[in-house]
Amino acid sequence: MTSNIESVVTENRIFPPSEAVMKSATISGRAAYDALCAEADRDYSGYWARLAREHLSWKQPFTVSLDESKAPFYQWFSDGKLNVSYNCLDRNVEAGLGDKVAIIFEADGGDVTKVTYRELLGRVAKFANALKAQGVKKSDRVLIYMPMSIEGVVAMQACARIGAIHSVVFGGFSAKSLQERIQDAGASYVITADEQCRGGKNIPLKPAVDEGIALGGCESIRSVIVYQRTGGACTMVPGRDHWWHDLTASQPDICEPEWVEAEHPLFLLYTSGSTGKPKGVQHSSGGYLLHAILTMKWTFDIKPNDVFWCTADIGWVTGHTYITYGPLACGATEIVFEGVPSFPDAGRFWKTIQKHRVSIFYTAPTAIRSLIKSGENSPKTHPRNYDLTSLRLLGSVGEPINPEAWMWYYNNVGGARCPIMDTFWQTETGGHMITPLPGVTPLVPGSCTLPFPGIQAAIVDETGNDVEWGKGGFLVVKKPWPSMIRTIYGDPERFVKSYFPADFSGQLYLAGDGAMRDAKTGYFTIMGRIDDVLNVSGHRMGTMEIESALVANPMVAEAAVVGRPDDMTGEAICAFVVLKQARPTDVEATRIANELRNWVAKEIGPIAKPKDIRFGENLPKTRSGKIMRRLLRSLAKNETITQDVSTLENPGILDQLKQNA
Numbered sequence: 001m002t003s004n005i006e007s008v009v010t011e012n013r014i015f016p017p018s019e020a021v022m023k024s025a026t027i028s029g030r031a032a033y034d035a036l037c038a039e040a041d042r043d044y045s046g047y048w049a050r051l052a053r054e055h056l057s058w059k060q061p062f063t064v065s066l067d068e069s070k071a072p073f074y075q076w077f078s079d080g081k082l083n084v085s086y087n088c089l090d091r092n093v094e095a096g097l098g099d100k101v102a103i104i105f106e107a108d109g110g111d112v113t114k115v116t117y118r119e120l121l122g123r124v125a126k127f128a129n130a131l132k133a134q135g136v137k138k139s140d141r142v143l144i145y146m147p148m149s150i151e152g153v154v155a156m157q158a159c160a161r162i163g164a165i166h167s168v169v170f171g172g173f174s175a176k177s178l179q180e181r182i183q184d185a186g187a188s189y190v191i192t193a194d195e196q197c198r199g200g201k202n203i204p205l206k207p208a209v210d211e212g213i214a215l216g217g218c219e220s221i222r223s224v225i226v227y228q229r230t231g232g233a234c235t236m237v238p239g240r241d242h243w244w245h246d247l248t249a250s251q252p253d254i255c256e257p258e259w260v261e262a263e264h265p266l267f268l269l270y271t272s273g274s275t276g277k278p279k280g281v282q283h284s285s286g287g288y289l290l291h292a293i294l295t296m297k298w299t300f301d302i303k304p305n306d307v308f309w310c311t312a313d314i315g316w317v318t319g320h321t322y323i324t325y326g327p328l329a330c331g332a333t334e335i336v337f338e339g340v341p342s343f344p345d346a347g348r349f350w351k352t353i354q355k356h357r358v359s360i361f362y363t364a365p366t367a368i369r370s371l372i373k374s375g376e377n378s379p380k381t382h383p384r385n386y387d388l389t390s391l392r393l394l395g396s397v398g399e400p401i402n403p404e405a406w407m408w409y410y411n412n413v414g415g416a417r418c419p420i421m422d423t424f425w426q427t428e429t430g431g432h433m434i435t436p437l438p439g440v441t442p443l444v445p446g447s448c449t450l451p452f453p454g455i456q457a458a459i460v461d462e463t464g465n466d467v468e469w470g471k472g473g474f475l476v477v478k479k480p481w482p483s484m485i486r487t488i489y490g491d492p493e494r495f496v497k498s499y500f501p502a503d504f505s506g507q508l509y510l511a512g513d514g515a516m517r518d519a520k521t522g523y524f525t526i527m528g529r530i531d532d533v534l535n536v537s538g539h540r541m542g543t544m545e546i547e548s549a550l551v552a553n554p555m556v557a558e559a560a561v562v563g564r565p566d567d568m569t570g571e572a573i574c575a576f577v578v579l580k581q582a583r584p585t586d587v588e589a590t591r592i593a594n595e596l597r598n599w600v601a602k603e604i605g606p607i608a609k610p611k612d613i614r615f616g617e618n619l620p621k622t623r624s625g626k627i628m629r630r631l632l633r634s635l636a637k638n639e640t641i642t643q644d645v646s647t648l649e650n651p652g653i654l655d656q657l658k659q660n661a
């Protein structure tokens, strides 16, 4: 990631907002941005209270804005009541948007299905009734393991409607990961599909649920609801498993929302941390939805005629906030996309934008980088061959975007006309934290620029004091904000330790990223994680999680995992492995490495497969037995070791670890 920082630091291209954008943008001009920040500075909780009153529909108005009495378990709008699904659906229908298209579903094979707000409300109500008939109650945890589909959104919204807490697990995670999440969340229901369609292939989903439950310890599960996506073979366990269509067939399409307290958990979403076990990030209803709406309106400048497309999967937080909740709460028309950007060819994204006249497009740097490469290799899939004039705004999320990719995105996709919102945020933050606003911020490629109005982002040293602009440090947020993580489900101590550590006086939210501010503009640049978390293609992976998966293999004695920079995926996973048997020969090493990759795919999911695996008789250790990870990081990058190795117990081991298997 160092190369990225250097190129950003020397970046001097700057793209001020065009007059056309400034004229139409909801927040226009630096003065408007400054006024909002000043309002938040003057009366912090009053600022958020004003916004929560203006942008959310409350069943029972709140009287308290920020409640700090249980800090750092902050509460927002806690004596107010609302329903998230009501805010996303009913209120749009009541406002006359019943016939407006809510979702355009673009299937893997290119088939299109559209649903209006009225139809979506009806489908959510029917499914919510079906859940209730199955016995789902307020606060029950419902695990959702679904493909990208209208039904995926319906399942989440239906949980929200009845006050059940969903926990979506990305369809690429393994049976084992499902089991762990079911156990940790104490989930009593699973919603899944027979199969998912990706790149022209049907991939089974339901068997992973069966396998996960069969691994044991999932006695909490009462029923499994299966949406029929493909009609592929699917074994149903009598009494436990039910078809979605059977359960909904006779249900009425009206369902009174469950009015919940603003702090009622809307969802848990598991994400990787520095230690082995993924953590269940718990989000609220009111504060979370407020930020989803504000960022849709201010960052994406959503307008009634827009067609919004966020390419994320609903299994990640980006899909939660910018597919399931934000766009619908704003009454927008959005695309839900099934499949992959490379099928049937690498022009799929551009073709889809052209076909549906998409005006706002939000994707990840990894996708852009891979499409740059495909466009070079196969010129007919290059964006220039498509009519992308409907686009007016672009977004980037999930990892730092290198200036080269930024420029390509800007020129080739956005026609040098569309501003790019490089949005920095996290599963824990619920929505954008540091981002340009289209009518306000002059853009600098590779910088996420300035905090969203009201967000008190800062960079501090290890004692928690502000560092000067131009110097690197820890990215923190100085005040609680409405959409912040509320706790780690079932582990409040880990919540405090991870995000409000005592080293920072317990007052600052620690993001886990290194960052710096430009000495002149104060713009933020994210330098990457400072903990043992890797970012591979915008997916968060804990090194310890992958290490635990590796050592669970009977062949493995010891393993250490580090990241190394990768042109395509941002970071790549590099594993150093000591086998119980003798260090393998070259031919054997390749075979065992592949076996271990598949093992990790089974333990966690294919996204966690190490790209490099290197075998040694041992790992580089100090005399006290501590693995020297910084040496492993240098080895992974194929750097010549310049560090002092005199404290190393076994310097000879370094030579063994230079080669990939």
Ligand code: WT7
Pocket (backbone or CB within 6 Å): 271, 317, 318, 396, 397, 398, 399, 400, 401, 422, 423, 424, 425, 426, 427, 428, 448, 511, 512, 513, 526, 528, 529, 535, 538, 539, 540
């Ligand atoms: C980590 C959070 C936010 C939704 C997707 C990822 C990195 C995220 C950016 C950006 C540089 C970024 C950070 C962060 N990250 N957005 N615009 N520029 N880095 O959510 O899985 O919780 O990962 O992604 O390292 O901490 P996540």
